[in-house]
Amino acid sequence: MTHRFTCRVYYEDTDLAGIVYHANYLKFIERARTEWVRELGVDQGRLKAEEGLVFVVRRIDAEYLRPAKFDDVLAVETEVAVLGGSRLELDQRVLRESERLFAARVTLVAVGEDGRPRRLPATLRERLAT
Structure with missing residues (x-):
């Protein structure tokens, strides 16, 4: 299943050239992951408090293909590729x-x-498997 999260590019997301600063793509995908998990009914605060469990980023392989610009409306799509024991x-x-x-x-x-x-x-x- 593909989750879709929509966001807009604000001035603060851009660099001097008026395009999205490269590190801000990581913020966009982080927000999308948070909303995806929330929509699955997972309360990450409760997961930490009750289970002592949190998610940490171990690796990101990223490709920057085309620039996003100020005021663009973007969609972030998220799909599970691999679901392991703890990964x-x-x-x-x-x-x-x-x-x-x-x-x-x-x-x-x-x-x-x-x-x-x-x-x-x-x-x-x-x-997560749904």
Whole structure:
């Protein structure tokens, strides 16, 4: 299943040339992941408080394909590519209408309070697999 999150490019997102500063694509895809998990019914604050579990970014492979510009309306698409025991790989794309501007494979790992990988709870795995 593909989750879609829409956002607008604000002036603060751009550089001197009027295009989106490269690091801001990471902010866009982070917001999209947060909204995706929220729409799945996962409360990350509760997950941390009750299970001692948080997600950390382990790796991002990113491709910058075309520039986004001030006032563009962007869509961020998120799909699960790999669902492991404690690891989750997502494919995320940033589009302007149908034009692909940015693509990333993001590897997340569930970790406990000690910072070590922890197996995803079964109920969470079920939600992520939908």
